[in-house]
Amino acid sequence: MKKSLTILSVIAIAAMLLVACAAPAAEEAAPAAEEAAPVAEEAAPAEAEAVLVGYGAPELSGAQGQIMQGLIDHAEAKGWEVVTTNADFDAEAQANQMDDFISQGVNAIVTVPVDSQAICASVAKAQAAGIAFYTIDRAPIGCAVDMTVQSDNYLAGKQSAEAVVAFLTEKYGEAKGTVLELQGDLGQNVAQLRGGGFNDYMADYPNVTIISKPTEWDAAKFSSATLDVAGTTDIDAIYMHSDSVGTTVVLAALEQLGKKFQRGEEGHVFLAGVDGSPDALQAIRDGWSDQASSQPIPDFGIIADWIEKKLAGEEPTEGEVVQEGALWSPATIVLTDNGYQLNLATTSVSPDNADSTALWGNN
């Protein structure tokens, strides 16, 4: 009897568990099923009443949350619905999430790829199912999407290089010295461009030695590379491919080495980077950091304008896109092997404009 009761209670718990799992789902599922079904059944997305966009985040820390919110804001302003997922750095999980979007019959998929090459398998599947595919922040490598919206990463690298050269020239009377470049994941074109813009500009200054260290966007590697290089070499400046990942840990590493000095003090290491994160802007205001090439992160959501055009049957055209007063303006649209790319201008932040409320890092 006791055994039977145990077994029955186990089955009861199992049933409760399943209900518990389904409960939060049921709340959301009702409208979801109603809206997703007609979208899936109607072949022409432009004729569908509600536009459903699938957004796949690679992870949700740092600027990624702002990128996602920017897309949601722009899409909701058009009366669209956005389904979001988080791959948590796992390319295979992202592939599964893309499959789920296809199953849901979304009108368009927008994602920040975990891996620029691995995303191509999902791009091919979505395109075979007739679903438009867009990427934000990182273009795919090896396949073409409808459009990628990203910062002009080459310009960002160049803006940081200009600031580094100006600092070295002021310090030594000419551009010379040693610079540590903390690279991102070189498998991604964003890191290649941030490195390219920086190094191409620095190539005109042969007396500047650049020590480059890959970090794969990993904060621990930003720290260890700084400790390794700055601990054994006198460096004048550090250029970070991502100040949102690097600022705090790099400053902590410099402090550990006894090399953290404020702007104007002797021994100050000039700190420049791309992103314009809240940390970086605060560090600039506090005098620990010096320059940031700020990305127009919330504006990545303007990809919704091009999705709208695509759903109406309109293709992008190459050229300049200008919008009065927008930080991202002028932007350029170029057609590459990886599809159209909308490159939004970055803003070079110095102590003079670090307080600007137009910068995403101050919002």
Place this chain on the structure above:
Amino acid sequence: MKKNTSKLLDVIFENLIWLLVAASLIIFSSLSSSFRAPNNMAGLLYRSAALGLLVLGQSFTMITGNFDLSSESGLGLTAMVAALALASADNGGLGWEVSPFVAIVLMIGVGLLIGLINGFLITRLKMNNLIVTIAMQMILRGMVYIISPGSTASFFPKAFDWLGGGTLFKIPLEKGFFSFPVATLFVIIVFIIAHIITRYTQFGRNMYAVGSNLTAAKDAGIDSDRIVRIVYLIDGFCMALAGWLAAGRIDSATPRTGAGLTFPVQAAAVIGGISMAGGRGNMIGALGGLMLWSILDNGLSIIRVSPFWIETSRGLILLFAVFLDAVKVRQMHQRSLIDILMQSTIGLKDKTIVKK
């Protein structure tokens, strides 16, 4: 009558995983038309095929009372080895561009070598299986980064991708196609083969004997070390197959391919009824565990449950599975006590005497 009811409950208890699978299929199908769409259903095992092979390898080791926490990195290393050999230099490979056959032989060789090393360290050097495989997880992941210098290798020949990403057949539908993934069928077949090995061969019976009572198994003349070594070899082979499926699935191997799968592997095996204590569980149950995992992953995502709830539900299901395992163990102890007393010379024939 009471005996029959008890037997029926036993059958339900043993196959609870399939009741859960059926219940979750019904719930999600009724909640979402996207979930019950044929392509989505056929893709349930496809999406977790690589995980499935790791669950299989893990189930083999767990039945013998061992663990393997290195399999996620084994998957990553075998995938990267094949990817580097296959991909052109432009696409992150070494530029060898070997044939898919050579790449598959190479990755299976690496998988078997990992299994051989694990088995050797555990049986010959008598090192703790948990710590050995944790160390191997770190070593193998480190090797992935060493050989790949942190970058992705992509774009393989179609023949290589066929198993992980290919389609067995396509049937035209009113809108688009119904396509049946090769990986879905492959996973079902390997689980059936594994079930036959464990259930109907002497080797399989020996595995259970080693896992349930090592001393008794040794006394019965079973070379337990040999059994464990073979089990780790099978496990290594499964890692390589998982690597093949994972790389084919996304036509790429990244330095992080397979990372983070250790806990899902343990969870799916335990949910499927493979006992943490060894000696119990079967491969068909493990397949059920994998399916439930996959249905939750896909179903909750499709009906737009927040990712945080998805994690929470997985944790609850795992807790529930461990609870079931504990109940089973208690039940078995009680039964064996009854059997001992019934066979004793005291003459106790009535089971109720020993029941409290």
